[in-house]
Amino acid sequence: MQLSSVFDSMANSGLAQAIAQSSYMVGVLSSVHMLGLTLIVGSSIVVCLRSFGLLLPDQPLSDVMRPAGRAVLLGLSISAVTGLLMFTPRAVSASENPVFQTKMLLVASAIVFQFTLFRFVARSGGSRALWRILSGALGAALWFAVGFYGVLFTVFE
């Protein structure tokens, strides 16, 4: 089964039709999606700045990373569920949209980065201070780019 036919059947499903017919439903989904993004960006930035040593330098990194990790996971779950529901009715057009494609590429990169390289570097000792700063900056930039492309997609769709 090709990906385009999957998107086709998604867009023609009953759920997609119900969402497409109600701008309120899309509004509510988008609002909750935004809450998820707020959790992700806020927590990522705090962890990034902690890894720079600019925020809460006297707190052990694990004390910041543990609650931040939970907040990012919660935010990701919220954003993923609401994002998928918003995607369903416009699966075909969105999948062909370069702005949306870029956003999804950035989301995937940010998630992989957050839970692999960033976590590894952030937990490493003081000898990797430069790497911590670079990875913190890259993490923050990735999540900001996700937000920016999300807005661009909403406005120019």
Place this chain on the structure above:
Amino acid sequence: MSGWEPDYTAMSLFELCQWIEASGIGVYVREDLWAFPVLVAVHMLGLTLSVGTLLWFDLRLMGFGVRNCSVSRLYRRLMPLMLPSFLIMAVSGSLIFVGFATLAYDNIYFRIKLIGLIVAALNAMLFHVFTEKRLARWDEARVLPFPARVAGFISILAWMTVILAGRMISYTMYDGGS
């Protein structure tokens, strides 16, 4: 000067919105291809940054998050990040309002958002004026007194309302949300 001069003697709130919307900035925000999307992007990123970091302070007040850090130290550390991002959010939000003032005036979600902002501001003010006065007694405590926990909870609730209503404005702009 585009449009008409306002009559300051008998101007309703709606007329004021019309006048704001007809200003040069208002026209620019509406008609320029990039002005609106860039403003919305900056507004949302300012919001995620400011509220996303304020959340850490509110959760600390409620007894969650970085409980090993004293309340005053956490506040001092977060403030340099929160203040500029709140400022960015306020300026970009005001500019968006200038472009669509009459539509916002008619929109129920815009009014809900304003109420959320007022509640958040009042809550912060009450916290600083009353609750914070006894800060020395519970600054280092892991579980804070009831008024502090309530302040954290109300702040989270108010900002959630602001975010939810704010997004709803975009989807109900032309029918007023009624």
